[in-house]
Amino acid sequence: MSGRFKPAVKTYTRPVTGTWWKENPFFLVYMAREATALFVFIYALVLLSGVISLALGQSTYEAWQALLTTKTSLVFHLVLLGLLAYHTYTWFKVMPKTTPQIDVAPQTIVKTGVLFTAGLSVVIVAVLFGVTR
Amino acid sequence: MKRANDPIFWSMFGAGGMLSALLGPVLIFITGIAVPFGFILPKSTLSYAHALAFAQNPIGKLFLFVVILLFLFHSMHRLLHSLHDFAIHSPKEKPIFYGLAGYGTLLGLISLLSIGF
Numbered sequence: 001m002s003g004r005f006k007p008a009v010k011t012y013t014r015p016v017t018g019t020w021w022k023e024n025p026f027f028l029v030y031m032a033r034e035a036t037a038l039f040v041f042i043y044a045l046v047l048l049s050g051v052i053s054l055a056l057g058q059s060t061y062e063a064w065q066a067l068l069t070t071k072t073s074l075v076f077h078l079v080l081l082g083l084l085a086y087h088t089y090t091w092f093k094v095m096p097k098t099t100p101q102i103d104v105a106p107q108t109i110v111k112t113g114v115l116f117t118a119g120l121s122v123v124i125v126a127v128l129f130g131v132t133r
Numbered sequence: 134m135k136r137a138n139d140p141i142f143w144s145m146f147g148a149g150g151m152l153s154a155l156l157g158p159v160l161i162f163i164t165g166i167a168v169p170f171g172f173i174l175p176k177s178t179l180s181y182a183h184a185l186a187f188a189q190n191p192i193g194k195l196f197l198f199v200v201i202l203l204f205l206f207h208s209m210h211r212l213l214h215s216l217h218d219f220a221i222h223s224p225k226e227k228p229i230f231y232g233l234a235g236y237g238t239l240l241g242l243i244s245l246l247s248i249g250f
Contacts, residue, residue: 018220031218037211040153043161044204048241050164051197054188055244058181065179068169077165084157091154113154121159125173128163132178 036087149207201241209234
């Protein structure tokens, strides 16, 4: 908690163990959702390494590309794709809880968000498909 | 009272979460699955010439910068707060996590600027 909200009077703080989340499946789902950040970070590094190699010149960039054509990289990216899709789902699942009270069912927000992402993804791939041929 | 810098990090967490939710899967599909294996999209989509042209275009450059910036700050902010779930507290946590995100962003910015316009 940042200083702004620190109470002036010393209040009792319940001690927290580092393993509380193992006690209830609901908490495990929470931890899995938070853990998606690790994979967003990993993909940011993949992209960053591509941009750096691009700046270093053609041979470096092509070495980076060659790495991406390995079987290990394919499996890695398939797993990463699944985990980021899970991030998309959980991001929209949390959204109704963080928006002000509106007259829309939480499930509608989740469905709309996931469908919008799927549609947007198809459009992006289709546009790329169009401009590259 | 010391001015709180939290709103900046929280808004980057929110913006980065939204951007990675909308674009994360499709970006991974394009750069990691489709293009390297010529699946749906031709391998030439991200050839050196194409990638260079994209990174030299002001909009392409801005896109790459924003994706790197927000993905890094979103994930580092979230992982920083997860530390507390593991009952880990340290005065160095903010400099390390936000510093790492900032360092990555800076590397990206320098690379993108050196690619030129």
